[in-house]
Amino acid sequence: MDEKKNKIIEAAEQLFAQFGFFKTTMEDIAKKAHMAKSSVYYYFKSKEDIFAEVIRQDTRLFQQKLETAVAAADSPEAKIRAYVTTRMTHLQDLSKFYLTLTDEYLDHYFFVEEVRKNFYAYENRVLKNLLLDGKQQKYFDVDDIAVISRMISIAIKGLEYPLFVDKNGYDPVQESNDMLDVIFKGIEKRSNI
Amino acid sequence: MDEKKNKIIEAAEQLFAQFGFFKTTMEDIAKKAHMAKSSVYYYFKSKEDIFAEVIRQDTRLFQQKLETAVAAADSPEAKIRAYVTTRMTHLQDLSKFYLTLTDEYLDHYFFVEEVRKNFYAYENRVLKNLLLDGKQQKYFDVDDIAVISRMISIAIKGLEYPLFVDKNGYDPVQESNDMLDVIFKGIEKRSNI
DNA sequence: TTTTCGACCAATACCGTTTTTCGGTCGAAA
DNA sequence: TTTCGACCGAAAAACGGTATTGGTCGAAAA
Structure with a gap:
């Protein structure tokens, strides 16, 4: 659970840093964290939520x-x-x-x-x-x-x-x-x- | 000469203040200064020029x-x-x-x-x-x-x-x-x- | 000679429409 | 409990055609 969450956050952090919030898509984050988009939503309720956590x-x-x-x-x-x-x-x-x-x-x-x-x-x-x-x-x-x-x-x-x-x-x-x-x-x- | 220039500047100043640089057109400035657009160009070489003077x-x-x-x-x-x-x-x-x-x-x-x-x-x-x-x-x-x-x-x-x-x-x-x-x-x- | 202006040009802004992308959901399956 | 493909509505991008805009020019006033 927490490990997966961290993986997502780590992926998101890098993407946000490189492309910014808006140019980063949930698809990007999911791909970088090696899972499907809907799986990401299992751990976080929204994109902003991920950003907030980062x-x-x-x-x-x-x-x-x-x-x-x-x-x-x-x-x-x-x-x-x-x-x-x-x-x-x-x-x-x-x-x-x-x-x-x-x-x-x-x-x-x-x-x-x-x-x-x-x-x-x-x-x-x-x-x-x-x-x-x-x-x-x-x-x-x-x-x-x-x-x-x-x-x-x-x-x-x-x-x-x-x-x-x-x-x-x-x-x-x-x-x-x-x-x-x-x-x-x-x-x-x-x-x- | 100078009087005309001032008239243009005065008109431009008001328009820039109200609408900003981009929303103000040369046509607007010319109209407010009571002359044709090309006449304005007789006194100033460009829109930026007018802005600079303002x-x-x-x-x-x-x-x-x-x-x-x-x-x-x-x-x-x-x-x-x-x-x-x-x-x-x-x-x-x-x-x-x-x-x-x-x-x-x-x-x-x-x-x-x-x-x-x-x-x-x-x-x-x-x-x-x-x-x-x-x-x-x-x-x-x-x-x-x-x-x-x-x-x-x-x-x-x-x-x-x-x-x-x-x-x-x-x-x-x-x-x-x-x-x-x-x-x-x-x-x-x-x-x- | 100095000043004014209408006509004109090329670049780009705008606009309505169609297409694509994106954040987010859902239900099935593992 | 976790994963995912399929799907949705809204919003953004793409697009093509039209209008605007900054700027020029040459002719005519003054």
């Missing part, structure tokens, strides 16, 4: 990766840096792999929007916690954690942008760290206060 | 607006805030006016890309100058002005994003100022250095 798995792996990276860093600042840089490089890899999907993303397709929202919510939670830790450990000087985490999210979105437009000659880790330098230190002269 | 004018006005706003502010910080908030509100207005165009933007059409690049180059120049002023007047503590201005640009791009996606319930001035608070002050605790 996304769910990817997201789970992504979040694990993020959590590992964050856990490996020790100071609150290092944790935030780890989070952001890991996130950016992973996204860069994804955009290379899911080449067709990035185009489909542009059009506002059904629950992709929702997946994104969920991820942003997750991201916000993580950032808030990291900021709170940093605040309690007296690393950060922040009043309104909600506002600051939102600002970091927005900055990340700005960092994300070139990944889908410029594409080449962009070093997300370098840029992320530059950005975080600014966010952590600010640019205002302090000595003469 | 954009050029809009951009010129936009830049004037920005320069006025910046000039009216007095401290370097206030100037940067004025720049960013003016920029964001103007963009918000634009996205309301050019409703069809925002969709067309998504597809990667010809020189829109170039216009955008030009604007980013302009923006970078302005930001660099403002940062340099601030540095010389000892308001800012920045080593590499190029990097910092780039980071501010990126942050702006993040602020821009909701304008074209979420659209509602978004206060660009508030968000811009929150972002600039972070950029100016940073979030790192300073007292214990």
Whole structure:
């Protein structure tokens, strides 16, 4: 049962990555998983269902990766840096792999929007916690954690942008760290206060 | 000569704003400018040419607006805030006016890309100058002005994003100022250095 | 000489129709 | 419980013919 399901998901994942959601047919998936189309429907109730499962798995792996990276860093600042840089490089890899999907993303397709929202919510939670830790450990000087985490999210979105437009000659880790330098230190002269 | 050209541009601007580039025909433009289509071609060599001129004018006005706003502010910080908030509100207005165009933007059409690049180059120049002023007047503590201005640009791009996606319930001035608070002050605790 | 315009052209958008493809179902068989 | 061929309706692709559209040209106003 689960083995068959995995086989289908694996087949689907590759096809989605290569051709995108719409260009991949159930026939394709079935063939790649070595079974008849109607057999696929025995395991999944719809095409979107398969897609949702693929996304769910990817997201789970992504979040694990993020959590590992964050856990490996020790100071609150290092944790935030780890989070952001890991996130950016992973996204860069994804955009290379899911080449067709990035185009489909542009059009506002059904629950992709929702997946994104969920991820942003997750991201916000993580950032808030990291900021709170940093605040309690007296690393950060922040009043309104909600506002600051939102600002970091927005900055990340700005960092994300070139990944889908410029594409080449962009070093997300370098840029992320530059950005975080600014966010952590600010640019205002302090000595003469 | 120039008067006729302006008449054409004015007509074209309204039509482009209302219907977008592709749904506006040369016939439409000619009719609105009260002349025959071939007469329009006496003044402009192509439809894209007209569009380019419309954009050029809009951009010129936009830049004037920005320069006025910046000039009216007095401290370097206030100037940067004025720049960013003016920029964001103007963009918000634009996205309301050019409703069809925002969709067309998504597809990667010809020189829109170039216009955008030009604007980013302009923006970078302005930001660099403002940062340099601030540095010389000892308001800012920045080593590499190029990097910092780039980071501010990126942050702006993040602020821009909701304008074209979420659209509602978004206060660009508030968000811009929150972002600039972070950029100016940073979030790192300073007292214990 | 400068400006206007009707007539014209080639490329492509559009439109109604037919054909094919696709997501999904069903019942029989293994 | 699992597999599959046959089938369905809806939607997409293919198609061929017509209309529109961006752009040109040469003649006639001005």
